[in-house]
Amino acid sequence: AQKITQTQPGMFVQEKEAVTLDCTYDTSDQSYGLFWYKQPSSGEMIFLIYQGSYDEQNATEGRYSLNFQKARKSANLVISASQLGDSAMYFCAMRENRRAAGNKLTFGGGTRVLVKP
Amino acid sequence: DSGVTQTPKHLITATGQRVTLRCSPRSGDLSVYWYQQSLDQGLQFLIQYYNGEERAKGNILERFSAQQFPDLHSELNLSSLELGDSALYFCASGAEGAPYNEQFFGPGTRLTVL
Numbered sequence: 001a002q003k004i005t006q007t008q009p010g011m012f013v014q015e016k017e018a019v020t021l022d023c024t025y026d027t028s029d030q031s032y033g034l035f036w037y038k039q040p041s042s043g044e045m046i047f048l049i050y051q052g053s054y055d056e057q058n059a060t061e062g063r064y065s066l067n068f069q070k071a072r073k074s075a076n077l078v079i080s081a082s083q084l085g086d087s088a089m090y091f092c093a094m095r096e097n098r099r100a101a102g103n104k105l106t107f108g109g110g111t112r113v114l115v116k117p
Numbered sequence: 118d119s120g121v122t123q124t125p126k127h128l129i130t131a132t133g134q135r136v137t138l139r140c141s142p143r144s145g146d147l148s149v150y151w152y153q154q155s156l157d158q159g160l161q162f163l164i165q166y167y168n169g170e171e172r173a174k175g176n177i178l179e180r181f182s183a184q185q186f187p188d189l190h191s192e193l194n195l196s197s198l199e200l201g202d203s204a205l206y207f208c209a210s211g212a213e214g215a216p217y218n219e220q221f222f223g224p225g226t227r228l229t230v231l
Binding site for chain 1: 205213217221227
């Protein structure tokens, strides 16, 4: 069974600094997708970034980048130049690319980030 | 705004009761997913429908059921409610074949069982 581990329950980061959120995963599948979602205090889930297991380049989306180390089964999210609006819960998730699994996401426990002015 | 709508936003009910949560996917999305977010279990996948048919099932209790209608909206029915069913219930939709197959989440329905 898949498992996603986010070892940092909470983090403080100074505004304008970078922060790295850890995510490790466990799967026996060769083909899978990794996602990061942001959940602000308002509760909605916002898709941030995606990395496919066969992607050779690390994914980037604006101030978000993903440090993907396949051999170590880690997919850490880096947020550069933190802003006050980045304060939120961040979830790492994995999708198995097997038809029988549908397209379901398995989520980690989340990391709460608080950006300090 | 993700384009996924969920109603109601909040629901307060008593143990033993039955409730229905409603979800309308983004225009064009055929897949609907239901997730439960609770303090003790975190975010868990419940069930997926694709174009009206059940595609995948997660840790969904037998007291819970779902369906997807011809207009692609979906309903999650929760019956014989218990205190532990209090949670935020998300619906998400996705377009299979999209670049990332990412799921777009609705704002959620917060269920409180008293």
